[in-house]
Amino acid sequence: MSKHQLEPEHWIDRYGDVLLNYALLRIPERDIARDLVQDTFVSALNTVDTFRGEASEKSWLFLILRSRILDYYKKKKEVIQSDLQGQDADDADDDFFDEKGFWLPDKRPQDWSTDRAIASKEFMQVLDGCLKRLKAKQRDAFAMKYLEDLETEEICKELSVSSSNYWILIHRAKLQLRSCLEQTWLN
Amino acid sequence: MNCKEATQLSVMKHEHKTRQMDRFRLFVHLLLCKYCRFFDRQQTMIDQEMKHFAEKEGLTSNEKAILKAKLDQTT
Numbered sequence: 001m002s003k004h005q006l007e008p009e010h011w012i013d014r015y016g017d018v019l020l021n022y023a024l025l026r027i028p029e030r031d032i033a034r035d036l037v038q039d040t041f042v043s044a045l046n047t048v049d050t051f052r053g054e055a056s057e058k059s060w061l062f063l064i065l066r067s068r069i070l071d072y073y074k075k076k077k078e079v080i081q082s083d084l085q086g087q088d089a090d091d092a093d094d095d096f097f098d099e100k101g102f103w104l105p106d107k108r109p110q111d112w113s114t115d116r117a118i119a120s121k122e123f124m125q126v127l128d129g130c131l132k133r134l135k136a137k138q139r140d141a142f143a144m145k146y147l148e149d150l151e152t153e154e155i156c157k158e159l160s161v162s163s164s165n166y167w168i169l170i171h172r173a174k175l176q177l178r179s180c181l182e183q184t185w186l187n
Numbered sequence: 188m189n190c191k192e193a194t195q196l197s198v199m200k201h202e203h204k205t206r207q208m209d210r211f212r213l214f215v216h217l218l219l220c221k222y223c224r225f226f227d228r229q230q231t232m233i234d235q236e237m238k239h240f241a242e243k244e245g246l247t248s249n250e251k252a253i254l255k256a257k258l259d260q261t262t
Contacts, residue, residue, distance in 0.1 A: 008258065012251050020245030034246070038254055045261045101189030109225035113232050124243050127236055146237035152202055170202075171195045178229055 003053030006060075008045055015061055018147055022062070025131060025143040026069050036072060040065040062148045066158075096175050107179065112186060123185065130180035138173035141166070188216045190223050197227040201234060 019040060023033035044064050051060060096107045103109075114123055131139055137159060144150040144158060156166045188196075196213040199205045205213070217224045246254070 012246075012254050012258070016251055016254065017243065017245035018241050021241055021243060024245070034250065037246075038257065041254065041258055042261055045258055097189070097191045101191035103190045103222050108222045109229065111221075111225050113229065114236060123236065124240060127240055131240075142237070146234075147241040152204065167195065167199060171198050174198050174230065174233070175194065178226065178233065181229075181233070 004051075004056050004060075005053065006048055006051055006057055008048065011041055011044070011057075011061070015058060019061065019065055022143050022147040023065060023069065025139050025147070026136075027072065028132075032072070036065065036068045039068055043068075059148075066148075096179075109178065110182060110186065112182065114185075126181060126184045130177050130184065133180055134173055134176060137161075138169060138176075141170055142173065145170075188212055190216075190220060193217070193220065193223045194226050197223065197230055200227075201230050 016037070019037045020034060023036050024030065027033045027036070040061060044061055055063070096104060098104055114120075131142060134142070140159060141155055144155045145152075150158070152163070152166065156163055159166070161169065193213055193216040196205055196209050197217075200210060200213060213227075217227055
């Protein structure tokens with residue numbers, strides 16, 4: 001089995017943007033997010049000896065950044081996961097669906113798409129705004145899924161949620177995100 | 188199947204976590220319900236746009252230059 005290699009000279013060009021975009025989903029203050037990304041690279045460079053080549057370079061850097069983000073919140077003494085308590089409840093869906101589980105008339109999805117190969121800057125801004133309106137835990141799940149490319153099982157472990165709660169959380173997040181994108185993009 | 192279950196299955200389908208039987212039940216619901224069809228199609232779009240989001244420019248070129256200089260010092 002071939003082992004993964006580290007190529008620090010390419011780190012910033014390859015991973016600088018995605019690591020910062022990830023940090024920004026989890027920490028709103030840009031200066032702090034950027035400093036954590038910087039710490040991640042410096043700390044990675046200082047510990048290249050510990051890299052065993054079992055994970056990819058990208059996963060390894062993400063692992064370091066993730067622990068930096070946790071440390072940051074620990075220092076701030078904030079309970080990251082507290083703001084979702086109760087929000088995951090299944091009955092929280094009742095503002096999209098009627099009592100029989102069918103779309104409420106004003107929540108029915110409309111027929112639209114971004115319909116192009118490359119994302120426009122404007123849509124990225126709309127997406128950014130809508131992601132910011134999600135609950136912190138939902139945003140964390142999105143960051144791990146789409147930016148860090150973690151598997152569902154790893155995300156559950158990382159967020160300390162059961163698999164069934166994960167599906168409720170991500171279902172709810174996708175309903176809200178889609179609805180926000182539709183409202184903002186079509187207007 | 189109602190729309191709440193259909194959208195849940197649609198979300199799971201996009202993470203390849205549905206059983207064949209559920210995929211078939213969802214397929215039938217989507218044939219009959221255009222709203223869930225829009226939802227399902229837009230999930231594919233959101234997946235694609237999130238990939239663009241991940242790769243969009245984060246650090247400015249100035250910040251990258253500063254960072255590179257810092258890493259050079261570290262080595």
